[in-house]
Amino acid sequence: NAGVMQNPRHLVRRRGQEARLRCSPMKGHSHVYWYRQLPEEGLKFMVYLQKENIIDESGMPKERFSAEFPKEGPSILRIQQVVRGDSAAYFCASSPRRTGQGWNSNQPQHFGDGTRLSIL
C-alpha cells in the first residue's frame, strides 16, 4: 500500500454535515479510482478520474456525491448532507495510466489504506 495516501484515516460526521475525503496518488500516477466497502462485502467502484477529468462516475450516487482530481493537489471525494447509510470504508487506488490497456495488460491499481467514515 506504500505510496497512495488517504486522509483522514477515520472521519466522524453527524447527519447532514459534509465529508471530504482526500487521496494523494503514488508519485507518477495520474489515474485515480474511488471505491466503497461495506463490512463483510467486496469493493464497489464509484468513480475513475484523471487529472482535471472525470472519466467514469457510473458507480457514484447522482446526488450528494462528487469527486474531483485537480491539476494540483489530491483527489477529493465529497459527500454532502451525509446520512447513516454513507458509513463505510472509502478506498482510493491509483495507476500510472488506465489499467488494462491491451488484452493482456492488466496493470494493477495500488490502493491506499482507506478512510473509515462513521455517521452519527
Add this chain to the structure above:
Amino acid sequence: TQLLEQSPQFLSIQEGENLTVYCNSSSVFSSLQWYRQEPGEGPVLLVTVVTGGEVKKLKRLTFQFGDARKDSSLHITAAQPGDTGLYLCAGNPFRDSNYQLIWGAGTKLIIKP
C-alpha cells in the same frame, strides 16, 4: 448482474494445514485478480490470471483460473499465521479496461499458531 461468489466466507484452521478458497461466477471474465486485505488497510494485489486454465504460484500460494474463465481458486499449502487476512477476488469483464472490476465479498482466513 454479474456476481462473484466466494467460498467459504470464513475459514479458521491450524498452522501447517492446507486450504483452498473458491471464487465462482456464471459470467466469463477477461481476467481475474486476487487480493489480500488486512484489517485497517487497503487490498494488496497478489496475482492476476488471464488465460483459461492458467496456474500461477506465489511461494505457498497457488492460483488457478478455470478453463472457461468463470471461476478461480486459491490454494495455500502449509498455512502460516502470516497468511491470516481477507482474501478478495475481483473479475474484470472487459478486455480494455480494468477499473470496473466485479468484486467478491471475500474469504476471511484465520491461521491459528
